[in-house]
Amino acid sequence: MANGSNAIPQGGSPMARAGGSTPGDDAQGDAPLVAAALDVMLPKGLSILAGVDLAASCVVGADPKRRGGDWFDSVPLGGGRVAAIVGDAPGTGLPAVAAMSQLRSVLVASLLRTGDPQTALIELDAYTARLPEARAATVVVAVLDPAAGEVTYCTAGHPPPLVVPAGGEPRFLEPSGAGPLGWGSRSFPTLTATWAADEALLLYSDGLLESAARAQGSATVTLAAAADVCRDVTGVGLVDSLVRRLPMLLIDGHPNSNDLTLVAGRRRPEPLGDLQLDLPATGEALITARGELDAWLAPLVLSAIDAMSLQHAVGELLANVVQHAYSGRPTRGRVRLSARVTDDATVEVEVQDDGTWRPTDSHDLLPVDGGRGLNLARLLTDQLQLIEGPEGTTVRLVFAPQRPVSMYAAPTLIQSRHRRALKAEVRSGALALSGPLDLNVADDLRQLLGRASLGSTRDAEVDLSDVDVLDSIAVQVILDAQQASEGNGRSLTLVAARGTPAQQVLDLVRLPYRAPSSPSSLTEDFPG
Template sequence: MAAVADTPESTPALDHTAGAAEVVREVFDQLPVMVVAWEGPDHVAVAANEAYRRYVGRPGFIGSPWSEVMPEIRGQQFFEILDAVYTTGRTQVGSEWRFQIRRDDTDRLHEIFVDFTVSPRFGPDGEVVGSTCFVTDVTDRVHERHEAALRTAHVQERYEAVHDVVVELQRALLSMALPVMPTAHVAARYLVAAEDQAAGGDWFDALVLDNGHLALVVGDVVGHGVAASAAMGQLRAVLEELLRTETELKTVLERLDAYASHSPSMRAATVAVLVLDPETGQAVYARCGHPAPLVVSEDGSVRHLDAASGGPLGTGAPHQLAHATIAPGELVLMYSDGLVERAGHSLDEGVADLARVAADAMTNSSMPLGASAVVADRVAEMTMELMTRGGHEDDVTVLAVQRLAEPVPGLDLRLTATRDSLHQVNAAFGTWLASFGASPADRFALELSVTEAVTNVIEHAYPAGRPGPLTVTGAVLPAGGVSVRVVDEGRWRSPDPASTTGGRGLLLMTQVVDEAEVIHPPQSAGSAEGSRGTTVVLRHHAHRQAVMASGRGLIDDELDDDRPIADFDVVGHEDDDGPVVSFRGTVDLDTAERARASLLGASRGGVRSLTVDLTEVTQLASAGVRSLFEVREQLAANRKELVLVAEPGSAAAVVLELVSLPYQHPVPTRPTPA
């Protein structure tokens, strides 16, 4: 957003009329650009052309204050724009601002992106009497650019690896993995400095300590570029080690201060540290030249943790500690000063704006359409977006932590071990992981492992035609991470060492989660191991994912269209090298036979070489792997070849590498010449 000075003298006085009133009105009403005008400090609507009236879809708003006409945009920073134009006489310009508005008499919200220019209107005495706004809807343009970016994401990643080394360095130095805890939700966002997209010295951390307390850190090293990033990385590493080894926060700060004093690049860095006991809500914190954290209550009230003020690191300034109590449901918001620094505004004004935005996000009263149900995510996202949409010169860091009123509920499924139960487990387990925001990588690992454990029960625990009990339980651990137990009451069958196509489920589990353990209850004398049931225990240090951005105009992936994705689909075609079969979705126990049949059909029973495209496979379980091995063996017997295609790093590629099945990378599609 930009501001431009305007005065009534900036345009020479005209010595002729604008035209007949009816003609001027007709021209104004037929302008293709949307125009609306307001008057007075309450921004009463006094004029709007047809394009704008049709766009807004609200009859009879002329003569009404704009806060009554469009109350839903309160908290979306537009009324602040109107106030600024009216009080300063300076034009304000916005590009691709996201709004959520109503266009009819219902409460349904529509998400739009607009470019706008709000200019002052002056009276005969030269005083500002109102404002005029020119609006262009750019929603389609923004969505088209976002879809194009998704289609070329892998190309962009390669470009950034070469041309954006500093940003990649920043990503490597920061901890993008946030802890998963039963009593707190943690969210973080980092926005790189706008100028030259140069990384700087901001950092954040959220650490689960040995005593179960949660250490929260936001810091800022002076400067930008590689030197600032390197200094930040050193300070962050030292502070993490001190927090993990020292029991007193005062000692941590003293030692960190001494370390920073020995390096000019670290001297004058600022940091805020807060250590929270999520069980009791007791917190101890300190600020070394850093902005005060905010505490936002569920009703939107805000207080500042502004005690314990001290000077920056390495300057010899004393450091103080203070204590606070974080009530159940309350949220702590920590941030760097880049979030509240804006040209023409004081830091106090920026902090006051931040408090309003955070309160609206906490109560979900601003832009609720598509907003995250996880409060910490919503507050981090909305404060970052709304506070920086007018531009930012410095790095911006936001760390939000909500102490939960109720712990994350555990998972408890008690089913009968049939093929249908696999779908029930996968659906319920995925919903449970999503409820506390497990990262995509952790969801992949845990969902694949649970699929393997449940598949093993369905296939091997009970006699054919006599399925028995299946229990799946899950819990978020106080020290961070997830524990899952898959229990049956059948008989354990060890994998056949002679099998070339089976027995890979346990291998996959042990490779993708931190711990996978098979436990058998105590056996009676003379009975075989596992004759009284089996328990598979999975433990994994699951994390939530922080968000890092290096540009404007970003749309969250959650705003993509809602087209349903099939659980499994098969598409076949012929190319110059022979038949190609493409799988889409989940290849597991329930779909593996269909996958195998489609491959054998396309290869005419194994007499034609075959290419299998796995680039759109979201999960490749051991049952699917077994089908691939079986088809490969059948083709090899006829001296034919099975070629697998997968995107490096994808769900399918990870599994193929674990089971030593070679695959090729997809060939990039070349654009058609214009």
């Protein structure tokens, strides 16, 4: 990048020097409230883009009296651009949490409206002047533009970004010259630096410099050297290594008293390409498409719930094509799947066929006699559009997933699930299923449920906690089995652990279930 420099002013943010509140004796007692407030008010994830790889982490300080002021965010600005933000509100505890929450809300709203960091910071400064508890807050905003190969940034009293290139030494960008918020400077000039392919930009809170200074005495030199070590780690993405390994290198086993917040963005050498599939409309197409979609999503490192939701929604649309689009025709047709990451940080998926779907009642959200697939896909995503015509049907999904924020956990990777086969075993008297429950195993599932309930003549339990995929076909099979058992005065009870794909789907389709009991170590293969 251009505009680089090898040093920054020592002493970090003026937050501690300029009117921040003094921790009270009750800060220790407020620690659980502060932690709960931070969990609610900080974003759970970052924007996903085709040209930028973003990651973030928050390392909570060991001293409860010093928690509360750090914050971060990412704001998609259209055109593939994204604003990365790290801020530091003065003071500690609940007052600092309240101040940073207001600052974050105002800045994000202004960036979304104007798309310009300088204008947004001027508006934020005017707001901060009316908020005494937030005065002297600092913030760095960097607009990452991978198409132009540029970064436009402003350091409002905050340490400047650190550039970590693919080759060569890490270096700091020049401070832009703006002062802290609410001090009446009213001037927030920006600087623009070139952004090379595979180059990472690191934004961080002041606590990281404090940890670096404590480790070696020279904060800037130590921080740059630690970033250089992170770059050389193999098997882990650069941004993941920076936001997780870097704090650990600087802390080096010693408890950090201050919170540490980091956001890293890398310009991808090539933007993530579109996924294009053209498959025969058969059950095997569901397996192939699931695997291809898994592989395509992997570089985005989505949360497990977002990945599951998208996979389920796409699976439902494909199953509809397989079941209904070419019904009554002598030969099977084709199904086409396309997926892309838009410039507005969403994933857009289209499923197309050349046939005709079975009519459904759009006013019946979850009809009991089928038709759940389209409605379930609609519930799992942000937007669904159905386009029907004489030459076929197109369904378009729009979904805004996020990359989860991490602390010490391993990178959230989308595990490939499509190769798992359906497995059944008896566990604590219940039929425990694992693997995908979709169109391809519907007959097997029907037989397994029949055996477990002895043809609906005895009570049975079915544990779905280890199921990867639970689509609408499987839901219909389960519902049929439950109704048959009820007709004989028996019950078929579903079990699903919280946070699993099955639990999410069962809640959506309103099928009752219970949480699993304590797991038993005694298992046996279910007779097949």
